[in-house]
């Protein structure tokens with residue numbers, strides 16, 4: 549079975565903003581929401597029930613760092629977090645910043661209807677990823 553997430557990790561996508569021995573963060577290319585990160589385990593897991601104790605404790609730090617970086621870089625009012633595992637059977641947690649001026653229709657559960665196109669402007673993406681990398685490096689140092 550070919551897993552698109554395992555393949556992306558192996559290909560070292562340019563949208564990867566942070567990685568440790570268990571977890572990886574990349575910027576989503578699915579919508580035009582800047583600062584939308586996806587947290588994935590490096591190992592192929594369907595959900596948290598298959599994670600090792602080390603992976604589970606690393607998750608807490610990773611998700612905390614990711615949220616701190618999102619707050620610092622895009623200053624949202626909220627960060628939506630969920631994992632569905634339907635488009636790829638590899639655990640991936642969506643971390644979606646909800647800006648103060650986010651369209652009302654897409655707030656809260658409405659975020660599931662948010663348009664998948666267009667994606668983040670390709671000219672802006674490297675800059676956002678670089679800001680995220682810098683912030684995540686700072687947060688990793690602070691959290692130890």
Ligand SMILES: [Zn+2]
Nearest residue numbers: 551554592638
């Ligand atoms: Zn996989």
